[in-house]
Amino acid sequence: MNLILERTDRVSFYTDMRVVFDAAGLRASAFDWYLSDVETNYYGTDFPNDDRWIPGTELERFLTTHTVQFIWAVFSAFPVGYRRDITEAPYVDDNPRYWQGVEVSPQLSDALFEIVCWDSSATLLIGLPDDAVRRFTSAYPETRGLAAASQNRHI
Template identity: 30%
Template sequence: MKGVILRKGESGYSYFSGVFSAIFPAVVERNWLITGYENYPEALEPYGGNLGREAFFWVPGERLEEIVRQQDYPWYWGVLSGFKREVPLHQVISYGLPYADGYTGFWKNPISIQHPMADIEIVAWDSALTLLISRDEAIAQAFRNAYPRSEDLETYNLGEPESEEWRKIWEEAELYYGDGAKGE
């Protein structure tokens, strides 16, 4: 399992056409569950059989790639979970649906994919960064090759500052949210 965070060096962080190009053909080889989304391409249509659950999309990879290529603008939030084609939707939705806003698991090691049956997870996080987590390290490496300023997510989570910029981000977060260790 390998994770990557893209948070610097780009003019936008949740435009997925570049991400899809970087990890091609992984996108078209899978079906995609899209959940916890905000500001998504209009051509996507929520799955009609949501069975009383929050709305989600279930999209073949070819269709998703086509839609994103035609309508490439930033997703604010969203989790795109990729599944091998033989995994049926009824098994996928028997688990909780992945989400981005408020999910703290991204920032803990060992990294993991939220949905136990998925093998890739692409996350738009407040349109401020993109996360990619994959069971196939070659996919994560392809992403890193396409985005040289991306970082290894496990290293990022260890809190080993790569720069003064990183330290400032965490200091600002502590001022805003308080020190969780003090029980505030």
């Protein structure tokens, strides 16, 4: 089941990935990541917004030492050590696929799951493992199924 978290007062700000990982009971270091379509409120030099592969240990280290809001981003999770050429990077800004009222899968077909930061106002969880879904919805009971929520949404 795909999820969306929006309209809650339980978070200081949406798309704080450290909080998302904690709520889902996931460790960024347990995966390697393909990050794409990234825009943040971080202006330092040690975390570029370029589409790229990043080891989970590096992502976890960054998230634990910086408070960052990901305005737009797609985090595609892969087994540690996995790499392949990406010819068409996942994107979120102006991507209507999430709002069609049907279950979608990660944009990269071999990704384990995908976490999407939507315009600083929502977090979408695509294909998350069942245990992570249970943990996340327990932490944020106002989380809804994305397909049902998207039927009444206009982007």
